[in-house]
Amino acid sequence: MTPEPHLQRHTDLHELSRCEGPRPISEGPVGPQPVATAERSEALHTTPEALHVAVEHQDQLHRELRASRIAIEAERRRFRELFEFAPDGYLVTDLFGVIREANQSAAGLLNIPQPFLPGKPLALLVVDADRPAFRNRLNSLHQATGFAEFDVRLRPRRRAPLDVSIRVSVVYDTFGRPSALRWAIRDISARRRAEEEVRALNATLESRVAERTEQLKAELQAVERLLIKAHDASEAEAEGRLFEDLVQMVDAIVWKADAATGRYTFVSRRAEELLGFPADRWLDDPQLWADRLHLEDREWAIGQRQRLLAEGRSQESEYRLVTADGRTVWFRESVRILKDDEGRPRELYGLMVNISRRKKVERQLYAAKSELATQLDDMTYLYELGQRLSECLDLGPILQEVLAAATALLGTDQGAVRFHEPGSDTHEIVASVGLPEEFLQADSRRAEAASACDTAVATRAPVVVEDIELDPEYATYAPIARLGGFRGAFCHPLITAGGELVGTLTAFFREPHRPSPRQVRLVGLYTQQAANIIFNSRLHEAFEGSDRRE
Numbered sequence: 001m002t003p004e005p006h007l008q009r010h011t012d013l014h015e016l017s018r019c020e021g022p023r024p025i026s027e028g029p030v031g032p033q034p035v036a037t038a039e040r041s042e043a044l045h046t047t048p049e050a051l052h053v054a055v056e057h058q059d060q061l062h063r064e065l066r067a068s069r070i071a072i073e074a075e076r077r078r079f080r081e082l083f084e085f086a087p088d089g090y091l092v093t094d095l096f097g098v099i100r101e102a103n104q105s106a107a108g109l110l111n112i113p114q115p116f117l118p119g120k121p122l123a124l125l126v127v128d129a130d131r132p133a134f135r136n137r138l139n140s141l142h143q144a145t146g147f148a149e150f151d152v153r154l155r156p157r158r159r160a161p162l163d164v165s166i167r168v169s170v171v172y173d174t175f176g177r178p179s180a181l182r183w184a185i186r187d188i189s190a191r192r193r194a195e196e197e198v199r200a201l202n203a204t205l206e207s208r209v210a211e212r213t214e215q216l217k218a219e220l221q222a223v224e225r226l227l228i229k230a231h232d233a234s235e236a237e238a239e240g241r242l243f244e245d246l247v248q249m250v251d252a253i254v255w256k257a258d259a260a261t262g263r264y265t266f267v268s269r270r271a272e273e274l275l276g277f278p279a280d281r282w283l284d285d286p287q288l289w290a291d292r293l294h295l296e297d298r299e300w301a302i303g304q305r306q307r308l309l310a311e312g313r314s315q316e317s318e319y320r321l322v323t324a325d326g327r328t329v330w331f332r333e334s335v336r337i338l339k340d341d342e343g344r345p346r347e348l349y350g351l352m353v354n355i356s357r358r359k360k361v362e363r364q365l366y367a368a369k370s371e372l373a374t375q376l377d378d379m380t381y382l383y384e385l386g387q388r389l390s391e392c393l394d395l396g397p398i399l400q401e402v403l404a405a406a407t408a409l410l411g412t413d414q415g416a417v418r419f420h421e422p423g424s425d426t427h428e429i430v431a432s433v434g435l436p437e438e439f440l441q442a443d444s445r446r447a448e449a450a451s452a453c454d455t456a457v458a459t460r461a462p463v464v465v466e467d468i469e470l471d472p473e474y475a476t477y478a479p480i481a482r483l484g485g486f487r488g489a490f491c492h493p494l495i496t497a498g499g500e501l502v503g504t505l506t507a508f509f510r511e512p513h514r515p516s517p518r519q520v521r522l523v524g525l526y527t528q529q530a531a532n533i534i535f536n537s538r539l540h541e542a543f544e545g546s547d548r549r550e
Contacts, residue, residue: 086535164189254268255282382525407434415432457501469481
């Protein structure tokens with residue numbers, strides 16, 4: 001039913017007055033205001049739209065906040081896993097050294113279950129002899145800037161004490177006040193044992209050389225005493241033949257020569273057995289001794305014999321003679337002078353003992369000693385390199401130090417470090433030295449061009465490419481290598497003590513080259529240290545980044 005016209009108008013006016021609200025009282029006549037009504041109507045339509053936009057914006061912010069919180073929680077879990085499975089022991093303590101947190105490596109080092117470590121004072125785990133010094137360091141740590149590093153002996157539960165290297169830094173709160181201490185603990189017992197073994201073996205070798213030398217001297221003196229007795233008794237014709245037989249039986253060459261001419265007047269039969277020349281040949285040829293001297297010893301040995309005659313006193317010397325069949329025999333010769341009544345040299349008496357076996361042992365001992373000395377030097381050098389690496393936590397300087405040390409060990413000026421991300425086939429260069437920019441760009445764009453680092457990652461073993469131009473396996477990488485200006489490459493994977501693949505370290509050579517076994521061994525030992533420190537540095541940066549975001 002349609003309302004009447006006057007009733008419809010009344011209803012419309014009532015609705016309009018209800019929407020507009022009470023009107024202000026004015027003195028003038030009240031009439032229609034179409035402009036104000038239109039504005040209010042437009043405002044009524046605009047307000048719900050603004051509210052809808054605000055609600056949508058609020059929902060968007062809520063979704064972003066939730067996604068950010070989920071990402072932070074996932075990152076926190078990842079950092080916690082990195083902390084737990086780091087190869088070195090990590091502790092967080094308060095400023096008094098009471099443990100708050102500990103990872104699995106620290107629990108393994110101390111042989112204490114991980115849940116039982118929080119609340120224990122770290123000083124109680126230090127051996128008694130080192131505890132006072134440790135407490136002094138602990139009391140001064142909160143005043144230090146940067147980090148402190150020192151060695152100490154810890155006492156694990158139900159195990160022998162172990163040597164560790166400790167690196168500790170102060171944690172500051174948002175107001176810049178010291179709030180905690182972070183400890184990195186590395187077991188260096190194996191290195192200490194190796195150093196002790198090298199020192200003990202070196203002392204044993206020295207003792208054996210000295211003992212063998214004294215033994216040979218005693219044998220030589222005994223033979224000389226026998227020779228002197230033979231000479232003293234030679235004037236007695238009855239006993240002469242007996243001592244001559246004794247001389248012939250001596251395991252050495254006994255000879256007698258005229259002091260004025262140097263001609264041999266007697267040479268025992270042992271000369272023929274050792275040198276291959278009959279005794280008569282020595283008597284007939286006064287130059288035979290000088291002619292059979294080893295070329296490197298000839299000038300020196302003849303000079304010694306001349307000084308012997310000029311100074312008129314006995315002497316001992318060692319030199320080599322060449323046998324009739326070309327062999328070289330070492331002799332230790334003792335020469336005594338028999339003077340006439342006026343004190344002038346009349347005859348020379350000599351005893352030549354074959355010391356070839358002793359010289360062989362000496363060479364072996366010297367080679368072993370040199371090898372041990374080289375290994376000790378290498379260990380010392382590697383320890384110094386490791387110390388330089390551990391002096392900072394920032395990843396950039398650590399990578400540059402790794403490159404500088406590796407290129408110095410391998411005698412080159414080009415190198416690169418690549419990081420490996422689990423689940424990714426790309427290994428981008430994160431630090432380099434001596435490589436042009438065009439090579440770095442081309443290397444980052446390589447797709448199917450296989451490099452030595454790809455092989456090292458796949459095999460987890462060092463790879464040597466002596467000449468990239470001639471190696472068919474790396475033919476696709478040769479154009480990129482030309483941009484870098486190198487022909488040879490040596491790549492070693494960076495694997496932590498816990499078996500974590502961090503990346504690769506590659507050295508490049510401008511000419512075809514193959515590193516020596518010693519260089520390969522040194523780089524292998526160094527890369528293990530470097531991998532651990534790089535891993536820890538990345539872990540440290542991750543924690544720092546997490547703290548800043550929070």
